[in-house]
């Protein structure tokens with residue numbers, strides 16, 4: 133009898149498990165509003181035209197090959213990606229940056245980096261990382277795997293369907309000095325609720341006072357407002373305020389490069405010498421994990437951001453996605469009213485980004501799935517990208533039925 137027979141079945145992933153159930157569902161009316169992936173107005177995955185053009189150029193370029201990337205990835209790609217995040221004014225000479233396996237891989241490298249090098253608060257044997265409650269579900273597991281002590285700070289008030297700003301401030305105050313604070317840089321997943329610029333400034337002041345470390349997770353730059361520059365405002369404010377931020381950057385959503393696993397992890401250091409030491413350590417973290425990153429997605433981002441025309445087209449493509457999602461957000465609330473819902477859905481239109489955090493209970497979500505074959509996460513989050521004119525009335529009617 134082999135040890136393999138003693139291995140218990142693990143639970144399916146909360147989000148990707150639902151995606152599997154959607155795939156195997158045979159109801160012709162089925163709707164997938166679970167996974168945060170963009171769909172066009174006919175419900176199909178969309179390759180951005182600027183991305184397609186970049187790939188065509190790459191195919192014709194006979195200097196392109198399939199050699200290994202360096203451990204830290206393609207340096208030119210990293211530089212352009214960091215420029216995209218930090219902006220034109222930023223001096224990148226003291227920023228250590230590496231290519232990563234999208235946002236997940238970036239969180240993992242950053243988590244290991246903190247666990248290895250940031251001092252533990254007095255009396256604690258593990259470094260605490262405070263992540264918002266709620267947050268992207270994978271954060272919890274990623275940072276546990278890094279050996280960090282995962283703690284939560286209040287983020288959302290489900291009674292008011294808005295940011296729990298006082299709770300957030302109280303919890304960051306309460307956290308032991310020198311904790312890591314994970315912040316979503318824009319379009320918070322799953323709530324679609326971000327602090328105002330003034331609140332960001334006050335959060336920055338408090339974090340400084342408490343000597344906390346800032347870990348920004350940027351998975352939706354460009355998806356919040358449609359303008360990638362505007363969406364980087366909080367991140368850039370923290371850099372201006374002098375924080376040595378760590379940034380996990382994903383190009384999954386804003387470039388539509390989900391499966392290409394394209395991202396960066398960067399650490400804002402104070403001097404080129406610090407940068408050099410940090411770079412060497414990031415490489416030591418990466419080498420035994422996966423040696424070096426994949427090159428196709430990073431070559432696409434590099435090709436787009438290196439070219440003025442393609443960059444312009446890219447910004448328009450990104451805006452188009454954000455606009456369609458925004459219009460689905462408004463339509464959903466409109467159609468809910470049309471089909472007779474008298475609930476206040478105004479939080480859905482004040483939220484931003486890819487998701488509507490509806491406030492539906494897990495029982496209501498289960499009913500949406502069992503009765504209507506509408507697949508969503510049990511926290512009531514709906515990916516607006518999964519809605520289109522063909523299914524929005526069906527979804528609104530179903531929501532009205534389960535919430536009435």
Ligand code: PLP
Nearest residue numbers: 234235236268321349351382384
């Ligand atoms: N961080 C947040 C907040 C996310 O919502 C996601 C994806 O849903 C990610 C990170 C990472 O995604 P990926 O690894 O596909 O870049």
